[in-house]
Amino acid sequence: MNQLLNVGDAARLLRLSPHTLYRWVVEGRVPTVRLGRRLLFDPVALRAWVLDRSRLGSPATGRQSQANSAARPADRGTDPTGASIGAPDEQDATP
Numbered sequence: 001m002n003q004l005l006n007v008g009d010a011a012r013l014l015r016l017s018p019h020t021l022y023r024w025v026v027e028g029r030v031p032t033v034r035l036g037r038r039l040l041f042d043p044v045a046l047r048a049w050v051l052d053r054s055r056l057g058s059p060a061t062g063r064q065s066q067a068n069s070a071a072r073p074a075d076r077g078t079d080p081t082g083a084s085i086g087a088p089d090e091q092d093a094t095p
Contacts, residue, residue: 002044004033010041014050 011018014030024030031045 002042004035004040005043005046007039007041010043010046013041013043013046 005013007018007021011021014021016024021030025032025039031042031049033040033042
């Protein structure tokens with residue numbers, strides 16, 4: 001069995017603040033191990049979780065990865081030239 005990490009060590013591994021990691025735990029976003037009242041993390045499970053998230057975008061934060069968002073500019077409300085999509089043009093507005 002791997003040595004389990006405490007919150008500080010897991011936060012360093014994930015390059016997060018401990019506060020963010022606690023919030024993600026409360027929201028059920030990150031795999032945890034509870035031993036009594038102790039909150040611990042399996043480093044193998046954390047690495048697998050990160051790898052899974054990198055394949056899917058970034059569900060942990062609700063944001064897409066930079067590569068995924070660039071591939072679908074319409075999701076961001078702009079076309080490839082940077083013009084707004086969905087906003088009416090001034091010429092289209094009725095008087």
